[in-house]
Amino acid sequence: MTVSFELNGGPISLDVDPEMPLLWALRDFAGLTGTKYACGKALCGSCTVHIDDQPVRSCVIPVSAAAGKNVTTIEGLSEDGNHPVQVAWRELNVAQCGYCQSGQIMSAAALLATNPSPSDDEINNAMSGNICRCGTYGRIRKAIKRAAESVQTWEPASAEETA
Numbered sequence: 480m481t482v483s484f485e486l487n488g489g490p491i492s493l494d495v496d497p498e499m500p501l502l503w504a505l506r507d508f509a510g511l512t513g514t515k516y517a518c519g520k521a522l523c524g525s526c527t528v529h530i531d532d533q534p535v536r537s538c539v540i541p542v543s544a545a546a547g548k549n550v551t552t553i554e555g556l557s558e559d560g561n562h563p564v565q566v567a568w569r570e571l572n573v574a575q576c577g578y579c580q581s582g583q584i585m586s587a588a589a590l591l592a593t594n595p596s597p598s599d600d601e602i603n604n605a606m607s608g609n610i611c612r613c614g615t616y617g618r619i620r621k622a623i624k625r626a627a628e629s630v631q632t633w634e635p636a637s638a639e640e641t642a
């Protein structure tokens with residue numbers, strides 16, 4: 480069956496089993512491997528992507544749930560890797576082993592899209608489903624606060640700027 484949706488701003492149609500987890504479709508059929516498999520049970524957040532701007536666990540959502548919707552992965556968060564969350568992550572050297580970090584970044588970006596000035600409690604709540612086995616939580620919280628300083632004025636780079 481063909482499942483069609485918008486992926487990182489462009490249309491895509493995948494010939495897949497509609498019950499296939501979205502994560503497999505993204506990694507194995509769309510070739511986007513930035514989204515990671517970890518627990519496979521929606522418990523750790525490594526596989527977080529956005530569907531219509533909402534963070535979701537792509538390891539348990541069937542690809543058919545994305546039909547007709549907008550899916551954003553870490554590869555599409557910004558054209559040039561300069562979303563404020565990505566910049567803050569680099570500036571504060573958040574990542575350790577890195578495995579969980581695309582999911583962390585996608586959850587943080589979704590939080591700041593709806594709450595550009597979150598409190599510590601709001602950050603903890605929004606990020607509580609994203610586990611980091613390296614324990615980078617302190618740097619994650621700092622980076623979200625750093626990103627909050629610029630997220631409201633950030634404008635995505637145009638295609639010409641990134642060419």
Ligand code: FES
Binds near residue numbers: 613614615
């Ligand atoms: Fe290693 Fe989070 S940086 S699991």
